[in-house]
Amino acid sequence: MKYRVIKDIKENVYSVTFEVVEQSPEFIEAVSDRGQKVLNVGGKFTKKIIENIITKVPIVDEKGDPVLDDSDNPTFNEVSTPTEREEVLLNIGDSFKYFPKELPFTKSFSKSQYNENVEDVANLYEITLRERIDKLIDELKSDVDNFSGTSEYIR
Incomplete structure (x- = not known):
């Protein structure tokens, strides 16, 4: 499974796009067996701050x-x-997309909405979504199909 993140700025709007580039046959089979995963593209996005x-x-x-x-x-x-x-x-409302079916998708952040924090917000969104996507990919890869197959019996 390979995905790409494209970041762009146009007229003080910072956009982050997530798209699937390549899916291995094993990954496609895992999605076929277990179904699409649900990716939360909203919610609360926090930054850890260490102070002395x-x-x-x-x-x-x-x-x-x-x-x-x-x-x-x-x-x-x-x-x-x-x-x-x-x-x-x-802090935006929860919003869900089926993964990987509903990729690509883009989230945009305007400077007028987030002021000088707009770049930090867009970067945090990208990092958090990559962590969520990686977790879903790991779940699909680790959910091995031990059931499917063909057995032949001769008596």
């Missing part, structure tokens, strides 16, 4: 007393703790 939170920790001596600087003020070490959060860049 800086905390000041007092420096203490062996007795547990604060270490003071030349002005008799306590001294501190700064400790950085990474935290991860998700930011929703795109």
Whole structure:
């Protein structure tokens, strides 16, 4: 199975197109046996963001007393703790297409709608849809047909 992603910008509209390029006989047989998979081309699209939170920790001596600087003020070490959060860049209603039957399809994002984030939104859409498509392809490839075949018996 081979698919292609085509990205284009025209008049501040960022378009992402997904299309099937090639299907192996085994893949075609898997789709014939198990049916079309359903691909969600909508939903919530989130971006992981890692931020460092800086905390000041007092420096203490062996007795547990604060270490003071030349002005008799306590001294501190700064400790950085990474935290991860998700930011929703795109939240569109769920929308479904049969895979691979309903490819190609195109999703467009306008600069007037998403402002300066439009390129990030289009790239996130592409990455997320590729992950979803890859998962469906893996499901079809792993669902081996152990039932079909011909048996002959002579008695």
